[in-house]
Structure formats: structure tokens, C-alpha cells
Amino acid sequence: xxxxxxxxxxxxxxxxxxxxxxxxxxxxxxxxxxxxxxxxxxxxxxxxxxxxxxxxxxxxxxxxxxxxxxxxxxxxxxxxxxxxxxxxxxxxxxxxxxxxxxxxxxxxxxxxxxxxxxxxxxxxxxxxxxxxxxxxxxxxxxxxxxxxxxxxxxxxxxxxxxxxxxxxxxxxxxxxxxxxxxxxxxxxxxxxxxxxxxxxxxxxxxxxxxxxxxxxxx
Numbered sequence: 521x522x523x524x525x526x527x528x529x530x531x532x533x534x535x536x537x538x539x540x541x542x543x544x545x546x547x548x549x550x551x552x553x554x555x556x557x558x559x560x561x562x563x564x565x566x567x568x569x570x571x572x573x574x575x576x577x578x579x580x581x582x583x584x585x586x587x588x589x590x591x592x593x594x595x596x597x598x599x600x601x602x603x604x605x606x607x608x609x610x611x612x613x614x615x616x617x618x619x620x621x622x623x624x625x626x627x628x629x630x631x632x633x634x635x636x637x638x639x640x641x642x643x644x645x646x647x648x649x650x651x652x653x654x655x656x657x658x659x660x661x662x663x664x665x666x667x668x669x670x671x672x673x674x675x676x677x678x679x680x681x682x683x684x685x686x687x688x689x690x691x692x693x694x695x696x697x698x699x700x701x702x703x704x705x706x707x708x709x710x711x712x713x714x715x716x717x718x719x720x721x722x723x724x725x726x727x728x729x730x731x732x733x734x735x736x737x738x
Contacts, residue, residue: 525598525605529686531590532582533694536682539578540675540698546571547668575671582678583630592681596623599685606688615688622681629677632670 546568553564584591596619599606603615676696683693 525595525602525685525689528590528595528598529682529689532592532595532682533686535578535582536675536678537696537698539575539582540679540696542571542574542578543671543675544698546575579633579671579674579678583626583633585630592622592626592678595682595685596626599688606685608691609688618684618688622684625677625681629674633674 549564549567549571553568556564581589582592585593599615600619603609603612606612606615609615679694679696687693
């Protein structure tokens, strides 16, 4: 019996959707706080970092090579071994052809996204003591060089891949409509409320953050 392919597709869909939503909100907040002074706004610093970490986390889950994980690699293996289950495909050969092409594409994507994997492995999921004592070494050994445009292309490419298998399995496909901030006024309201309620604590966090950043740049 094949695994529950529909649920696996939906799970991966959700990861890509969340990465896209965090990315959209990151860009909205970045533009807003850049205009209104990010360095002086602890809410801006903390929120941007949280969104960036979330983007990395969800994209890493989709891209990882892990036999125990529910990721794109697992879905491709499943589609290959259960090609008959994709009832809306013209033939089993169509499924196998898609799998072959997407394996090549996924390999290329992983090579382009080494920076994302390194940030997840070396900073988020695990943090070596050597990098704690020498933060500059983390950046020099594992530079985070991926650009905003590359992240956008990555999310779009992953969404296109997962849509293929949803269409072949259930004759449906989703349009990527990530969640974002409604408008700048709402962002400003959240910023002001956070500053009023937690301003003193946030200022201390930002001071430590900037001290660490200055240490990295020495």
C-alpha cells in the first residue's frame, strides 16, 4: 500500500507556504524599518531576525536529505516507487520523467543553497562553542551569501515542483498567496505597542546584539 501521498504533499506545501509568508513579511518589515530607523528600533531588529530564522528553518526542512524526514526527497522517492498511484498522470512514465527532472533540479537547488543549510546547522539547530568564542569565524567559514532575489526564486521553484505532484495525484494545484502585513499603519502600531510595553527590556537586548555585531566586525 502506498503512503498517504496527499498528506505528504500537503505537509511540504505548508512548509513552502510558511517560508513564503515569513519572506513576504520580512521584506515588508525590512522596508518599513529601513525608512523609520531599524537600528533604533528593537522590535525591528528582533522581528526581522525571527522571520529570517523561520525562513531558513522551513526551507531547510523541504530541502534536507534525511531518510526519516518528510521532505521533497522523500516525496520523489515515493512517487518513483508508487507511480501507479498518480491517477491523473497520462502514464507512469510521465511520473517517472517528472521525478527524474526534479531530482536534477533539487540537486542544483541544494548546491545553490549551501548558505541556508550552513546557517541552519551551524547557528540555529546547533551552535559550536568555538563560534560562540569567536563569532567572526562563523561568518568567515560559513558566509550567508544568498540574496533576497535568490530566496524568492527558490521559493517559487519549490512551489512549482510540489504543485506537479499535487496535480498528478489529486488533479489540483495551489496558487502561492503568502500571508503578509495588511499595511504600514499596522506595522507601526505593533512597533509602538511593543516599545511602550517592553521598551526597556528590548533596548537591553539590542545593546547586547549590537555589542556582538561590533565584536564580529573587529
